[in-house]
Amino acid sequence: MEPFRDTDLSAELRALRPTPRPAFAAELDERAAAGFPRRAGGGASPLSRVAQRIRAFEPRRALVPAGATALAAIAAVTVVVAVGEDGVDPTPSPQADSAAREGSFLSETTAVPPESAASSGGAASTEMKAGPSSGGPYASQAPNREVERSAEIALVTEPAEVAKDAGRVFEAVHAHRGIVLSSSVSDGAEGEAGARFELLIPSPRLGDALAALSAIAEVRSRHEATADITAPTVRSGELLRDSRATIDGLLTQLSRADTDTERSATEAKLRAERRRSTFLRSRLSNLQRRANFSRVSLRIETGAAPVADSGDEGWGIGAALDDAGNILGIAAAVTVVALAIIAPIALLAGLAWLANHVRLRRARERALS
Amino acid sequence: MNQTLVATAETAPREADLAFDRLYRSSRDDVYAYVASLVRDPAAAEEVTATAFERAYRKRSRFDPRRGEPRAWLFGIARNAALDELRRRGRQAELAAEPADLLAAPAQESAEASERRLALAAALAGLEPRERELIALKFFAGLANAEIAAVVGVSESNAGTKLHRAVTKLREACDGAL
Numbered sequence: 001m002e003p004f005r006d007t008d009l010s011a012e013l014r015a016l017r018p019t020p021r022p023a024f025a026a027e028l029d030e031r032a033a034a035g036f037p038r039r040a041g042g043g044a045s046p047l048s049r050v051a052q053r054i055r056a057f058e059p060r061r062a063l064v065p066a067g068a069t070a071l072a073a074i075a076a077v078t079v080v081v082a083v084g085e086d087g088v089d090p091t092p093s094p095q096a097d098s099a100a101r102e103g104s105f106l107s108e109t110t111a112v113p114p115e116s117a118a119s120s121g122g123a124a125s126t127e128m129k130a131g132p133s134s135g136g137p138y139a140s141q142a143p144n145r146e147v148e149r150s151a152e153i154a155l156v157t158e159p160a161e162v163a164k165d166a167g168r169v170f171e172a173v174h175a176h177r178g179i180v181l182s183s184s185v186s187d188g189a190e191g192e193a194g195a196r197f198e199l200l201i202p203s204p205r206l207g208d209a210l211a212a213l214s215a216i217a218e219v220r221s222r223h224e225a226t227a228d229i230t231a232p233t234v235r236s237g238e239l240l241r242d243s244r245a246t247i248d249g250l251l252t253q254l255s256r257a258d259t260d261t262e263r264s265a266t267e268a269k270l271r272a273e274r275r276r277s278t279f280l281r282s283r284l285s286n287l288q289r290r291a292n293f294s295r296v297s298l299r300i301e302t303g304a305a306p307v308a309d310s311g312d313e314g315w316g317i318g319a320a321l322d323d324a325g326n327i328l329g330i331a332a333a334v335t336v337v338a339l340a341i342i343a344p345i346a347l348l349a350g351l352a353w354l355a356n357h358v359r360l361r362r363a364r365e366r367a368l369s
Numbered sequence: 370m371n372q373t374l375v376a377t378a379e380t381a382p383r384e385a386d387l388a389f390d391r392l393y394r395s396s397r398d399d400v401y402a403y404v405a406s407l408v409r410d411p412a413a414a415e416e417v418t419a420t421a422f423e424r425a426y427r428k429r430s431r432f433d434p435r436r437g438e439p440r441a442w443l444f445g446i447a448r449n450a451a452l453d454e455l456r457r458r459g460r461q462a463e464l465a466a467e468p469a470d471l472l473a474a475p476a477q478e479s480a481e482a483s484e485r486r487l488a489l490a491a492a493l494a495g496l497e498p499r500e501r502e503l504i505a506l507k508f509f510a511g512l513a514n515a516e517i518a519a520v521v522g523v524s525e526s527n528a529g530t531k532l533h534r535a536v537t538k539l540r541e542a543c544d545g546a547l
Contacts, residue, residue: 004430013489014509015486016490018414364453366456
């Protein structure tokens with residue numbers, strides 16, 4: 001018999017080629033025409049069907065919805081963080097500071113509406129803050145509340161009118177029996193000319209005084225604040241009464257002293273108690289003065305209003321850019337945090353996928369060995 | 370055999386369906402022949418062939434024409450499906466086809482032709498499984514060397530060399546048997 005030639009070998013091998021049954025070929029053609037619908041059951045377990053679905057998952061198709069979801073999540077977290085930051089005012093009011101300095105018995109907050117609120121006129125923005133007020137068992141039972149009030153007013157006028165308006169400020173202060181603690185008046189061009197006043201106005205007259213001051217020129221801004229200082233006032237009064245009683249007792253004790261040693265010891269206690277009484281009287285006087293007189297800071301400005309650092313008034317391009325920068329910063333921070341969480345998970349998932357891919361490939365190759 | 374699948378799939382799904390239909394019609398019997406050679410069981414070969422086309426249809430939009438020909442991609446899927454079937458059955462690959470199929474001599478075949486065919490089948494059965502797979506891809510499925518290389522995951526020159534060795538070994542075995 002003749003040996004195989006290349007052409008013979010090819011032809012003989014092709015003759016050995018397995019061919020599908022006509023029935024199977026027809027059935028497969030039908031399934032191909034129908035777009036290869038999934039076979040019902042197909043003998044596959046639910047687990048294997050899930051595995052098939054996972055294998056059929058196309059990552060590229062998931063990119064757009066996954067990206068959109070990620071962007072929406074970042075935007076939502078950014079809004080939550082931004083709103084959370086806006087809700088906290090880290091800058092304490094001066095009244096809060098002063099109330100905090102007053103002592104350790106600050107526990108109750110009482111908002112006292114300023115009597116000037118109803119009488120304020122003009123287009124000024126009026127903001128009222130009820131600072132942390134003093135409280136406690138004594139303060140809560142006090143019949144008359146001691147309230148410290150303060151106000152800031154900014155007026156705007158022409159440079160030529162600054163001196164004239166400053167004079168009207170003095171007149172208004174004197175008319176309401178107030179005190180000018182300090183004043184400063186500057187001439188010059190628009191933006192340079194201006195005046196500053198630090199005033200003390202009797203608290204019962206504060207509303208009328210503010211109305212009179214607001215009538216001098218156009219009000220650019222107005223801010224009023226209150227702080228309840230009843231508790232430290234009552235407490236100081238009680239301590240002062242106790243101190244005076246102690247002094248009286250010591251004086252009686254001194255008059256009855258029999259020996260020099262006893263007399264000297266009593267006099268030392270008396271001196272110490274008098275110093276304490278003086279301090280308490282001074283503190284009480286200071287608190288009563290703060291309640292009786294309201295501090296008013298008045299500015300007379302010329303030219304355009306400076307860009308506001310915060311608050312809604314004066315919100316413009318600069319503030320918008322600041323806000324946009326803040327929001328972008330928050331979004332960037334949220335993205336970094338999200339990446340810090342997702343990146344290791346994605347890395348582990350990728351390594352797991354790669355390991356499984358290599359394992360599967362080796363297992364398949366072993367099937368041929 | 371230059372067909373496009375995904376180049377059109379991304380822009381016109383209908384065109385992709387038509388391209389896949391052309392690929393199916395041109396490759397159906399070739400895929401079956403290759404798979405039947407691997408799993409050596411006609412019923413399993415039908416199941417694996419259907420599974421391979423089903424997987425390919427589901428993945429047709431993922432085919433990247435820059436990474437190879439559509440037929441190579443399709444035979445790669447068929448190879449994985451067949452090897453999965455072999456793994457599932459825990460059986461080693463026997464590249465020789467089912468004896469009932471290969472050895473069934475046509476009525477008009479001469480005794481000499483029948484003897485040559487038996488010798489060839491025996492020689493084929495004596496080859497290493499990977500060599501038999503190369504023979505099946507080349508002569509049963511009709512793949513070019515570049516396509517074979519893509520299917521089995523080697524370079525084209527390496528695939529050509531291995532195929533040449535397998536054919537030489539097969540011829541020597543046949544000549545020895547005769």
